[in-house]
Amino acid sequence: DAMVIQNxxxxxxxxxxxxxxxxxxxxxxxxxxxxQQKSSQAPKLLFHYYDKDFNNEADTPDNFQxxxxxxxxxxxxxxxxxxxxxxxxxxxxxxxxxxQYFGPGTRLTVT
Amino acid sequence: xxxxxxxxxxxxxxxxxxxxxxCSYSVGISALHWLQQHPGGGIVSLFMLSSGKKKHGRxxxxxxxxxxxxxxHITASHPRDSAVYICAVSYGGATxxxxxxxxxxxxxxP
Numbered sequence: 769d770a771m772v773i774q775n776x777x778x779x780x781x782x783x784x785x786x787x788x789x790x791x792x793x794x795x796x797x798x799x800x801x802x803x804q805q806k807s808s809q810a811p812k813l814l815f816h817y818y819d820k821d822f823n824n825e826a827d828t829p830d831n832f833q834x835x836x837x838x839x840x841x842x843x844x845x846x847x848x849x850x851x852x853x854x855x856x857x858x859x860x861x862x863x864x865x866x867x868q869y870f871g872p873g874t875r876l877t878v879t
Numbered sequence: 880x881x882x883x884x885x886x887x888x889x890x891x892x893x894x895x896x897x898x899x900x901x902c903s904y905s906v907g908i909s910a911l912h913w914l915q916q917h918p919g920g921g922i923v924s925l926f927m928l929s930s931g932k933k934k935h936g937r938x939x940x941x942x943x944x945x946x947x948x949x950x951x952h953i954t955a956s957h958p959r960d961s962a963v964y965i966c967a968v969s970y971g972g973a974t975x976x977x978x979x980x981x982x983x984x985x986x987x988x989p
Contacts, residue, residue: 810980810981810982811922813977858922860922862975865909868912868977872920873920873921875919
């Protein structure tokens with residue numbers, strides 16, 4: 769089945785230790801999004817790729833970066849995680865501006 | 880004031896009941912989305928609509944553009960429907976990012 773896959777599902781990292789989360793999709797969608805969802809809060813868009821074009825939200829910390837080496841894969845890099853970065857990270861994809869399909873999320877804990 | 884308001888915030892129902900969750904938004908939108916999230920889990924898109932009504936199984940979503948209001952209905956509710964239901968809007972444009980409501984936590988008791 770076509771789907772959005774995120775790895776790992778759970779990640780624990782130490783304060784300041786870089787971490788990379790991955791997202792892959794078999795939908796051949798041209799748009800990929802990364803959302804951050806903190807406990808009991810609504811998801812918040814960090815950035816997205818429209819084809820190869822990277823679009824950063826104005827309030828996304830510099831600590832967060834992304835790479836999209838090809839259509840299928842997108843990575844979220846957190847260079848120096850802080851305790852406040854503990855959250856669920858959700859990847860989503862869409863065909864142009866149509867409905868977004870979400871992955872299961874990666875629950876990140878920074879200790 | 881949030882751009883997207885949902886009510887109720889929490890809802891408990893008995894199995895078989897008809898459930899309605901409401902969503903209102905403050906400015907014109909490109910589309911409205913209803914999403915489902917199980918505790919600790921990912922998000923599933925239920926509906927994306929810009930006018931009228933859509934139905935999928937026991938779920939029905941309606942939108943009134945003039946009143947800037949949408950409802951999600953669940954008929955013959957079941958305990959497996961227990962989840963957080965999230966209303967989100969998008970404004971189109973280059974990003975088409977979703978602006979999320981605060982969610983409605985639904986618990987359906989057997």
